[in-house]
Amino acid sequence: MRLTIGWLYPTRMNIYGDRGNVIAMQRRAEWRGLETDVRHIELGDPVPEEIDLFFFGGGQDQEQIAVARDLAGRKGDALKAAVESGAALLSVCGGYQLLGREYRPHDAEPLPGIGLFDVETVAGSERFIGNVIVDTQWGELVGFENHSGLTFLKGDARPMGTVRVGRGNNGVDESEGVLYRNAIGCYLHGSLLPKNPVLTDWLIGAALERRGFQLPLLELDDQFEREAKISAMDRAVKTR
Amino acid sequence: MIAGGIGRVRLMAAVAAAKGMSLAIRVSRRGGGTATPGLVADRIDPNLIASVTSTLPDGVVIVAGTNGKTTTSRLVASLLDAGGKRVVHNRSGSNLVRGVATVLALEASVSGKIPADIAVIESDEAAFPQLVSLTKPRMVVLTNLFRDQLDRYGELATIANLWAPALATLDPEASIVLTGDDPGLVAVAADSPARKIHVSVDPGGYALAELPHAADSATCRVCGTDLSYTTLTISHLGDWYCPACSWKRPEPDALATNVRLDGVDAAGATLRFGEEPLIDLRIQIPGLYSVYNMAVAATATRELGVPAGTISRAVGDFSTPFGRLERFTVNGRNITLALVKNPVAFNETLRMLAGGPEGLSLPTLIAINDLDADGRDVSWLWDVDFEILDSGESVVSTTGIRAADMANRLKYAGLDIGRIRLLSQDLRAGLHAFVASVPEGERGFVLATYTAMLGLRQVLVDDGVARAYWEE
Numbered sequence: 001m002r003l004t005i006g007w008l009y010p011t012r013m014n015i016y017g018d019r020g021n022v023i024a025m026q027r028r029a030e031w032r033g034l035e036t037d038v039r040h041i042e043l044g045d046p047v048p049e050e051i052d053l054f055f056f057g058g059g060q061d062q063e064q065i066a067v068a069r070d071l072a073g074r075k076g077d078a079l080k081a082a083v084e085s086g087a088a089l090l091s092v093c094g095g096y097q098l099l100g101r102e103y104r105p106h107d108a109e110p111l112p113g114i115g116l117f118d119v120e121t122v123a124g125s126e127r128f129i130g131n132v133i134v135d136t137q138w139g140e141l142v143g144f145e146n147h148s149g150l151t152f153l154k155g156d157a158r159p160m161g162t163v164r165v166g167r168g169n170n171g172v173d174e175s176e177g178v179l180y181r182n183a184i185g186c187y188l189h190g191s192l193l194p195k196n197p198v199l200t201d202w203l204i205g206a207a208l209e210r211r212g213f214q215l216p217l218l219e220l221d222d223q224f225e226r227e228a229k230i231s232a233m234d235r236a237v238k239t240r
Numbered sequence: 241m242i243a244g245g246i247g248r249v250r251l252m253a254a255v256a257a258a259k260g261m262s263l264a265i266r267v268s269r270r271g272g273g274t275a276t277p278g279l280v281a282d283r284i285d286p287n288l289i290a291s292v293t294s295t296l297p298d299g300v301v302i303v304a305g306t307n308g309k310t311t312t313s314r315l316v317a318s319l320l321d322a323g324g325k326r327v328v329h330n331r332s333g334s335n336l337v338r339g340v341a342t343v344l345a346l347e348a349s350v351s352g353k354i355p356a357d358i359a360v361i362e363s364d365e366a367a368f369p370q371l372v373s374l375t376k377p378r379m380v381v382l383t384n385l386f387r388d389q390l391d392r393y394g395e396l397a398t399i400a401n402l403w404a405p406a407l408a409t410l411d412p413e414a415s416i417v418l419t420g421d422d423p424g425l426v427a428v429a430a431d432s433p434a435r436k437i438h439v440s441v442d443p444g445g446y447a448l449a450e451l452p453h454a455a456d457s458a459t460c461r462v463c464g465t466d467l468s469y470t471t472l473t474i475s476h477l478g479d480w481y482c483p484a485c486s487w488k489r490p491e492p493d494a495l496a497t498n499v500r501l502d503g504v505d506a507a508g509a510t511l512r513f514g515e516e517p518l519i520d521l522r523i524q525i526p527g528l529y530s531v532y533n534m535a536v537a538a539t540a541t542r543e544l545g546v547p548a549g550t551i552s553r554a555v556g557d558f559s560t561p562f563g564r565l566e567r568f569t570v571n572g573r574n575i576t577l578a579l580v581k582n583p584v585a586f587n588e589t590l591r592m593l594a595g596g597p598e599g600l601s602l603p604t605l606i607a608i609n610d611l612d613a614d615g616r617d618v619s620w621l622w623d624v625d626f627e628i629l630d631s632g633e634s635v636v637s638t639t640g641i642r643a644a645d646m647a648n649r650l651k652y653a654g655l656d657i658g659r660i661r662l663l664s665q666d667l668r669a670g671l672h673a674f675v676a677s678v679p680e681g682e683r684g685f686v687l688a689t690y691t692a693m694l695g696l697r698q699v700l701v702d703d704g705v706a707r708a709y710w711e712e
Contacts, residue, residue: 011466019453020622023652130616144617189619194652195645224651227644227662235610235641 002035003207006051008079008095009059009067010040016146018057018092020191024200025053032204032218043070047078051087052207054079058093058189061105068098068111076114083116086210088203089183092192096177096185097121097149117178117185118157124150124171131236132166132188134176138198140164142232143188151187153178160186165236182206195228289337289374291352292344298325298358300375301540304368304403305383305425307585308533309335311525312383313362315537315558320358322554323546328356335364337371358544365399369406380410380434381540382418383532385425386475386584400428407432417540419532420490421477427461439539440492441473441509441531444499448472454583454623462487474528475584496521496535499528503595504576504685507531511538519548521555525565527592529585568705573678577686577700579693580606581614583623589687590628600632604685605674607640607667607692614689618642626653637661637677639670640692667695668702 007022026036039048043066059067071079079099083089097103100119103111127148134141141161150170153159159169160177168176169187177186182203186192193200201217208215293300303313317329330343340361348354363371372380385399407416412433418425420438429436455475458467460482472478481488496509500522507530508522519542523534538551560566565578580586594600610616629636630653638646638661647662661677663670671686678684688696700706 014453016617017619017622020619020649020652023622027652027654144619146617189617191619191622194622194648221657224644224648224660224662228642228648231642231644231665239616 001033001208001213002037003029003204004048004050004052005036005038006041006048006054007038008041008054008056009043009063009070010057011042012063012067013057013059013095015058015060015094016144016189017191018055018189021057021090021092021193022055024191024193024197025055025204028197028200028220029204031220043067047075047082051082052211053203054082054087054089054091054183056089056091056095056099058095064094064098064103065111067094068103068113071098071114072112076116080114080116083181083183086182086206088207088210090193090199090203091183091185092189093147093187096187097151099183099185100151100178101154103149116183117180118154119151119169119178119185120154121149121151124148126171128167128171128187130166130240131232132168132176133164133233133236134161134166134168134186134188135164136161137179138196138202140233141188141192141196141199142229142236143186143190143192143195144232145187146189147187151178160184165240182210190232195225195232197222197225287374288341288352289344289371292348292354293359293375295353296328296356296359298544299378300359300361301379301381301544302361302363302368302371302375302377303381303383304363304365305381305419306365306386306582308383308529308536309362311530311560312381312533312537313360315533315555316381316540317360318558319537319541319546319551319554320360320544322550322557323541323544325358325544326356327358327360328354329360330362335362336367337374340367340371366402369402372406372409376411378411378414379540379544380407380414380416381536382416382425382429383536384419384422384477385428386582400424403428404431407434410434415543417536417543419477419536420492421473421479421532423458423461423467423476423480423489426490430461436490437493437539437543438490439494439496439532439536440479440489441477441496441499441528441535443471443473443478443528444497446473446499446501446528447478448474451476452587452625454587454625460485460487474532474588477532494535494539496531499531501526501528501531501592501595503598504592507534509535511535513539513542517548519552521552523555523558525558525560527588529588566706568700570675570700570703570705572680573675574681574683575675575678575686576683577688577693577696579690580687581690583620586624586687590625593685594628594632598683600629601634602683602685603634603637603674603678604687605637605639605663605670606646607670607686607688607696608638608642608646609640609689609692609695610642611691613691618645621645621649624649626650626655630654633659635659635661635677637663637670637674639663639665639667639674640689640695641665643670667692668699671696671699 029036098113099116100113101115104122106123132145159175160179163176317327320327414434416434417437420440458476463485465484467480468483470479495512498510500508504526509531511519568575650660
């Protein structure tokens, strides 16, 4: 059995060790005996049909403009269609913002997103930096936020979780991230997945289920993952 | 006249206050005392740096860059010293504005004069514009521009945006010695009226096969196309060109060729300036980084009038700045301590380990902290190519505040669980357990982030193995 991972803009949207998420997806699938195939989807590349699981990381402002332009139209539609049909997706920071409706900078034209998530982001004046603990349907997740964009959920959009320590989407409503079908947008670097294996396994499980496999994933020895999560939570409590 | 008189009194008061403060800190054994006295002096006379440096007959050299600035600035100071200049230099790695003020205040006479010909100032990235404006340097030496401590500086582009205007204010008589292999640096310096002296390295057989993951994406400053490379040395450094327009690496004014790397011990190269006689360089610090550092320092000091033979000899005699790469004998084990502060430096250190005679069989300890000076976000560990270690046999131990994150990173890099030892977060316990695991008479390698390096060094000082850094 094969898990095909689509990594959106690995060259341009690649900041704060976000590739750790792709490594975690790959390893935890391989440790269960699955084959993995990581496809890089760069500017101008189409979205391959066979992607089971997408990852979309953060980037510097200049890069985000080029990526927003590339996603407009057919490519963004293909990505939305994949998620509508159950593909799993994790997006972080800049990737999260570009999958929302739009991003409004201080002194430039709004940057349109593809509207997969019913969220809007406006440039803020303060940068939220630090360790974060979020309570979610998968239990507590831990990560590191570093953003000045303020993201607000619209309509029926559902947050990924509630911030216990840290600032979250906008520093106001205690929400963090968004969850839509099997797709997640959030502000958690860290890298997120290696320290939160429960989330990695949920994404892999959702991707496999879409392919018609209903197997409980084999248990793994997660001692280092647990220790890493505990020390990150400890830092979150002590430093914020 | 009256204003001048008051200014002079304030300067004298500032110098005296800083001297008194430093003495008090040392007597009370609270640490090196490299920043606080400067803060006091800075309060009293914010103009101290400008006043004191303006009296230097040979002016000021500022050294900045993400990696290698401490080693390079020390090299520049040592080579000038060997060339007979009296040099004032912020040696303790205290490179913020107040650290520089401290060094100058402590070296100055009570009247505010320094018994030196020239100042070599290592500058922190963020402090660079202010130090340029205060000292009006005759020369700026720029090593490279990498992604480093992003949670402190924001994005890489921010540093470039800080530097370009500062460089634009330089005097046309001033010079900039810079690594021409770094397209980002070349772009930052492009609009400066100062004379540019470009240094490049021809890596020969040590070239990289492909752009590493940690490399910052390099695009053409003219047309925005992704740059291509004829050869790559470290990260995004190399012989670069734009495939779409004519922007490319400037013709090197100084080129290091015939590069020889001796594992974890030393590095050598031949430095060529056009048609002029060559300078042979060999330094007792390993890695391709050392080749860049010595090539840049040799080019800068040659420009400042130090003879080639003196440069060659002084580079050979140079010893490592504390913690950058030091060797200690601990309970009969040979322990090497190296600073790893960002993905690029970490990758180079791993490459150097892999290239040594023992290959990847050396027991290794990795110490990761997440305090301000380390970067509070440990995400960067995922940008380091630890996958290179999965072909080795050595046991890799981890310690420091984020020891568990490091152990987890090694697991996901593909190392067998049996090769990963998660030791105590406490550096003293971690180091002692690691040393005990190294067979007597054998070598062990310790890689540490900035504050972890300081902590480990303190353990070695307490154990009577190392000297305190402010005593150096």
